[in-house]
Amino acid sequence: MTVEEVAACEQADVSVDSFERELSGGGRVGDLVGDEGMEERTCLHLSLHEALQDLPDRDRQVLSLRYSRDLTQQQVSRIVGVSQVQVSRIEKRAIEKLREMLRE
Numbered sequence: 805m806t807v808e809e810v811a812a813c814e815q816a817d818v819s820v821d822s823f824e825r826e827l828s829g830g831g832r833v834g835d836l837v838g839d840e841g842m843e844e845r846t847c848l849h850l851s852l853h854e855a856l857q858d859l860p861d862r863d864r865q866v867l868s869l870r871y872s873r874d875l876t877q878q879q880v881s882r883i884v885g886v887s888q889v890q891v892s893r894i895e896k897r898a899i900e901k902l903r904e905m906l907r908e
Contacts, residue, residue, distance in 0.1 A: 855905040863898035866891055 856864055869880045877891045884891065
């Protein structure tokens with residue numbers, strides 16, 4: 805693993821811990837991809853960071869606002885310019901996409 809890859813993990817736009825609960829239905833993402841220690845955790849960060857980059861900009865923005873900034877769906881809806889219901893749909897769809905990508 806390169807220094808750049810580790811730095812990318814540390815600078816990820818979204819908190820991995822908060823995604824762990826969402827992506828695994830209340831469990832941990834580590835349960836999906838393995839959780840053996842620091843190296844695996846770093847790989848998880850990298851995998852999540854790469855998967856996030858593959859999402860459309862709006863999906864990534866919604867997830868970032870919800871999980872990094874800890875905003876409500878209503879607050880996100882005002883920033884993004886869509887209804888709260890649409891934010892909920894975007895968030896759900898994006899999390900499902902991330903689950904699929906992380907299982908591959």
